[in-house]
Amino acid sequence: MTSVVSRSLAAVRLFGNRSVCLVFGEQIVAIATVAGKKRRVRRKSVQEEQIRWWEEEKRADGVKWSTLEHKGPVFAPPYERVPRNVRFYYDGKPLELSEETEEAATFYAKMLNHDYCTKEVFNNNFFKDFRKSMTSKEKEIIKDFRKCNFQEMFNFFQAESEKRKAATKEEKLVKKNENEALMKEYGFCMIDGHKEKIGNFRLEPPGLFRGRGEHPKMGMIKRRIHASDVSINCGKDSKVPPPPGGSRWKEVRHDNTVTWLASWIENVQGQVKYIMLNPSSKLKGEKDHIKYETARRLDKVIDKIRATYRDEWKSKEMRVRQRAVALYFIDKLALRAGNEKDEDQADTVGCCSLRVEHVQLHKELNGKENVVVFDFPGKDSIRYYNEVEVEKRVFKNLELFMEHKKDGDDLFDRLNTQVLNEHLKELMDGLTAKVFRTYNASKTLQSQLDLLTDPSATVPEKLLAYNRANRAVAILCNHQRSVPKGHEKSMENLKEKIKAKRDAIDDCEAEYHDFKKAAKRGSVKEKVNADKKGKQLERLKDQLKKLELQETDRDENKTIALGTSKLNYLDPRISVAWCKKNGVPIEKIFNKTQRTKFLWAVHMADEDYRF
């Protein structure tokens, strides 16, 4: 079977010197002239153009584009009141709400079955903002959150959702077509003469803020965004997108040193939010490529850097020792840099912001010496727990850093991310703390693939090897997920399937031996039957093996998220090369989105590529 890799390569060859190739949904499509004849290579769904930027000259520093034109963002649909029979109750009695108050109530009602609604902070924050949306009359009545009843509204939205699911094929098709039309109009922009996909062309709709972990602002109301909140960025000579009916944009600017198309300030945290390009775009792809090239440059100096920081564990200066130990953790454990955070954000930490209570020192633990136990909330409040055996000198240093300190004190009191990155810049141009994560992730994938791939194995076996290598990276980077709903059930189903397959094999085997015996007695018919059974048996055994591999893979993956590392940390050229070398179709490793994002890698890497 022709893989997408070779198909896409074929498409590119057909284009000769043109610097775009067309990607139609799943397959690469080229309509090119060969010997005067129009030749068509398979097509599917929506068309996008992808620039072969990796074959073009890089632009001078700072400037991101020359021309940029787009239609502006899509606004959230206006609020539609719930039917009159769907009521909000206060203190057991139905209460008619003004439009704004009702909308706020629906934000909460829609989340009624969510864990968030059991949290005090969430409820308090919501109620405070809910009251802000009320008329003075409503404010006088609605004073106690515990007396609010959103149940009828919740039931209404549940029923609406059921209705949507139960819609007829035709109704669903109409909806799909509407969405596609919207995407066609607003989902693309023209940048430097090329049509490129926009990543998020819709403005965030109003609702309740869902901060992760123990976020002090969870439950606050995210306001509706109007044109007057939105800044537009487009080319000087381009057509400025028209703001919706009679309104005005906050600002129209023509800044070609940035990549965003529109921005606004979100009211809960006061952060700037952006409309940006899709990962398949030239701008994002180039950046991604540079990221992996920087990580590869690190490979050339890593030995020296490691030798230096080990040496610095003995430094007379506390500042230098702390920096060296922190760098060791960033390198060995792939910890994040750990910027300082404000009081009004969830309390999470990274390497530089580790506090005394996040590490425990054990001279001996479970038969290992000099063990550091890390236990802290990391990004997204995901717990990082790791028992690590460290060099004696690191251990001694940690004891020193923790001397006379109490819980709440910084472990590295002479260090922050800025200081660390300034130091890293001196070691290598473009080096920052996060480069180590990219470097160690990609390096791990490469070495694990070398270790785990058996060239003579079947494709499913090779895939298990790939997933295990990917898993090693996900574990290193602490990419976790909650156990998927119905995991137990799906494992049970798989086990049942496996059992059924084993039974079938037993039956088939018995019949096979019977036929064989009969065939030995000289019956031609029985010999044919024996051959047939033998083939069936082989097939069944293959199927069983596939199922067993699937079982192992799924269970090992229960709490580990592979996607994050694949998308952000693993040099895609490693995977492309591995596929090419091992005869594994690329679509087994990268789904459609990943293939479009990493098209550059598909073109760049041959089977000998090494990270």
Added chain:
DNA sequence: TCGGTGACTTAGAAGTCGACTC
């Protein structure tokens, strides 16, 4: 030097879709 801000990447959860099974 420090704090604030802006731009961009990285992250898991939620929502949607479509393949498979009965």
Added chain:
DNA sequence: GAGTCGACTTCTAAGTCACCGA
């Protein structure tokens, strides 16, 4: 044809890091 379930896609929060001005 309906229901189920996993894969894919979208959404948006939460990081990193550079830059700027006081």
